[in-house]
Ligand SMILES: C[S@@+](CC[C@H](N)C(=O)[O-])C[C@H]1O[C@@H](n2cnc3c(N)ncnc32)[C@H](O)[C@@H]1O
């Protein structure tokens with residue numbers, strides 16, 4: 001987990017109107033605390049990304065972290081590459097995130113080069129890749145662009161390469177959706193968020209974070225060409241998929 005984060009109090013005061021959630025300077029300042037207290041299993045997923053990087057990185061290839069924020073997944077990938085000639089390409093379209101990510105990445109030494117870019121992940125070429133990570137970011141991409149992006153990732157992966165995709169998901173069955181959503185809110189309460197914070201954050205994410213179901217994700221992965229695809233970790237309504245080319 002990235003250190004030196006301020007406590008997330010962004011939604012602690014009552015706002016007259018809740019604006020759409022944005023990855024701006026105020027979110028950047030509290031982001032490690034926010035994601036840790038909002039996403040059940042976040043730390044376990046980062047550990048798993050490290051384990052999968054160890055297993056699947058291939059010599060002389062590229063590894064991608066798409067929607068890297070402050071580079072938490074990039075750091076764990078970088079620590080776990082055990083083969084020669086790799087480069088990590090880390091992309092985020094928030095300037096504020098990329099600026100802060102630079103500081104974090106330079107704070108630790110590594111021989112693996114990281115190319116940190118402020119860009120839209122739907123426009124970045126994916127080539128000669130062994131590991132592609134999208135950790136809680138596809139959910140913020142226009143749903144119409146998701147199939148094409150996953151197809152391009154499949155095409156840019158070498159045989160034996162992997163896509164690790166973590167997402168907030170929802171459930172077709174309304175009773176199950178209600179039960180699991182309640183468990184997520186309880187997780188937030190247990191982590192110190194108030195009812196006001198939970199409800200204001202929820203409003204701000206409406207129409208910004210557009211989740212898919214497990215079935216939609218698996219169908220998209222299969223349609224892109226991945227014959228092996230499965231959830232490898234799930235905590236409530238947060239799941240991480242592994243797709244192998
Ligand atoms: C929930 S955060 C990702 C967390 C991060 N991957 C981690 O493991 O800590 C989502 C990130 O996606 C970025 N993002 C959203 N849309 C994007 C796009 N089209 N291209 C690149 N980055 C994008 C946001 O700026 C934000 O930093």
Ligand SMILES: O=C(O)C(=O)C[C@]1(C(=O)O)C=C[C@@H](O)C=C1
Pocket residue numbers: 034035038039136168201202205209
């Ligand atoms: O669903 C929520 O309440 C969340 O806070 C989730 C989530 C995410 O999944 O990315 C949303 C925005 C922040 O980046 C951190 C966590």
